[in-house]
Amino acid sequence: MSRARPTRTTNPIHFEDLDPKRFEDLIRELIYDFRDWQTIEATGKGGGDDGFDIRAYELATTTTIDDDGNEVVRPMDGYAWMIQCKREKAIPPSKIKKILEDIAPDNPPYGYILAAATNFSKKAYDTFRDELTKLGVLEFYLWGNATLETELHQPKNDRILFTFFGISNVLRRRSRATEIRSEVTNKNRVMRVLGDSPARSWILLQDSKDRHYPYESKYTDFAERPRWKGLEVVELHPRGVIVSMKRCYAYFDESEKTFDLAEPPIVLRNPYDRTRDTESDREERKKLDLVMDYWERLRQKNQAMYHLNGIIRYEDMLVIDDKGDSWNEVPHIFVDYVDGSPVSGTLAFLEKGKREIGLDGFSREAVFPKSFPEPEFGKIYDEEGLALPQGLCEQYVNFRGGDLDKLFDVDGRFAHLKPSDVAVVRFGQKDDRFVQITHRYELSGDDLLRDHPQMVWQVKQHIGRDPLADDVIQILECRSCYKHQWEGAH
Template sequence: MSRRKPTRTTNPIHFEDLDPKRFEDLVRELIYDFREWQSIEATGKGGGDDGFDIRAYERTTTTALDDEGNEIIRPMDGNLWMIQCKREKSVSPSKIRKILEDIDPDNPPYGYILAAATNFSKKSYDIFREILTRLGVFEFHLWGNATLETELHQPKNDRILFTFFGISNVTRRRSRATEIRSEVTNKNRIMRILGDNISRSWILARDSKDRHYPFEFKYADFDQMPRWQDYEVTELHPRGVLVSLKQCYAWFDEEKKTFDVAEPSIPIRNPYDRTNYTTQDREKHDSIDLVRDFWERLPKKNRAMFHVNGIIRYEDMLVIDEKGDNWRDVPHIFVDFLSGSAVSNTVEYLTKGERQIGLDDFSREVVFPKSFSKPQFGRFFIDESLKLPDGVRSRIVNFQVDCDTLYDVDGRFSHLQPGDIAVIKHDCKDDRFIQITHRYRLLGSEMLKNEPRLALQIRQQIGRDANAEDVINVLEFRICYEHQWKKTQQATDE
């Protein structure tokens, strides 16, 4: 689909915006759950810290003997940790060496943490580890941007994240949960309203900002920027309702991977619309008749329909009015329109019968003219019915959609050329008129190899199985009506 929206991401946390002392406060808050502490002291705030920004004693179960030999508990004794905080954008390996010079080699702490608002290189990690191991520090950790962000995004630290940066993942998750519930509710309502017969149902999308429905004249630019729009539903997508935006007659060549689309598009009119059929609507209908006439004269294998579908997402549906009103007796869906449209993404494709053909690998080739002339007719063979087997004649007379081709191996239809009109008579039905739209030859060997599905149809018409030596004349046709060609036939007779 086009018009894709950007992916939602979480922006980096700006530790550099904190005051250095405030950065120390942040680190001190984060270490509270790092160990079970006896005490944590913010030694850096008062100055004269001897290299300590934060000093902490890890709770341990140590005992000692008093002067009389009795065991006593020393509650303030424990593993000493030294925490150093640097709110700097860059801490080089040489800077790390200098920072670690503050450690007394004769009395090193049990643990050491260096926290900085930067990303450390591999060399920095290696030097940090080498020096502290040589000094005899038992545990040591280097916290950079990535580690600090990971800690802040833990659910247990959401309070700290909000206190220092005004961000709450818990609030965001609650908001997302509300969004999901709204989407699910909208999906279930749409499924219930449209029922089992989703395809070919209709909805009216309305702009939530509009206050003049149903009076189009209130907007001088309504044709270019509609505030409500009828949509024919094609199917339900997991993300929303798929609707038809455009349908056109099309030509395509599957081997060459080319296609073309005829304009104007076929008007998609809501049958539940109570508004009058205007003169402009009739003019559009007449224009489409000319397009369809040209399209029906194309070879059957090249005829297709062009579709543009859009999606109205469940998450964008603000209100669903399932009853509609007596002007538009269909469900009304309120959304925020963007550039006169309720849809967020679109997709284009061709259909050929039941097949759906994507256009990613196709290129455009001009086949349709910019303007279409009135229908043209050839000769008229309307005095005598075409000689066809009863079964074939019956299917044509009864408008069977799968019967639109004649096959000839003995020359009985040699007089018929594209554009000619012929008649098919039936005892119990009115006469049916057909117009030849395309004629070509098919070798029996080619048919048996490439078109075996035609074997039954050909046998029904020629009265035997086709063989490899046959030259089969193929005549594609369409049903036409007397009013379409009568004036032309009368002028020809005169």
């Protein structure tokens, strides 16, 4: 789907927003669980810190035997650690050397931590390790932004993260759990409202910011930016409700990878909408009739339907009103419209028969005119019915054989019919059924048998025998039509 909404991510923690003393407090809080300490001293707080900010002594014990031969655990002086805190944006290797000059070579600490609000380079790490190894420090750690963020995002440090930055992963997880519960609740409610077969159901999508429904006249730009919209449901998706945003008559050439769509789009009328049919609605339908007439005259292999579907995600549904109202007796769903649209993503494709054709790799080329001509009709052959087998005539007149969209001729019986001409199908006392020829072309029997096996049975029904390889088959594409369409034009 296009126009997807942004993915939610965790932003970097802004250590630079802390003043230097507050940054020291943060590091001191983080080291409490780093070792089992005897004492931790904030030596930098008083100002005379002898070059470092925090001094700590790791708890150490020794086991001795008393006079009665029992083991006794006795405390002893712990291992000394120096912790230096630098809230600086950059610390190059030369600066690291300068910082480490505060360590007395004749009395180095057991351990050393340099914590800084920056990202260290490989060379900085190498310099830090080499210098401390030469000084005889046994354990040392260089904490930069990445290390500090990792520590702060651990569940045990959530209190520290919240205290210093107002961020809580625990609260965020609780919030996410609330979001999931809301999403599941919306999904289950929609499924109950629309039922197991929601296709062709209707919903009204209302902008949560609107306060004037159902009066469109309150908005001068309602046509361009509607605040509510009735849409037909296509299906229920695991993430939301798929709705039909737009349908158009379309042209496509599969071999050339081109397509075009005709405007105006097909008007899908909400059967539950009680608003009155306006003059503009009637004018739109007249335009659409001309579009359909033009489209039906295209070669059948080039005819397709354009679909633009959208998704209403369950997580974006703020309120679901399953009753609707007297003006729109369908479920109302309240969402935040974005750029005048209620959907969070769209998908466009072409439909050809039972096939769905994605538009990746297709380019749009103009085929349809900007204004569509009035329907044209050639000669009307309504005195004698088409020379078709009686079984076919009965099927077509009684609408039991599907649409009559092709005629097949191998002996010249339809030689008189040209594109735009009208012929009639008759059977007994039933009402006549009229067809208009839209295209005429020929196909060899060899090509038919090799490339169009799906058409072989149709040809056999029309000519009364199996088609042969040496046949020349005239194919007349046609469409249904009605007397009122040409009466008065002749």
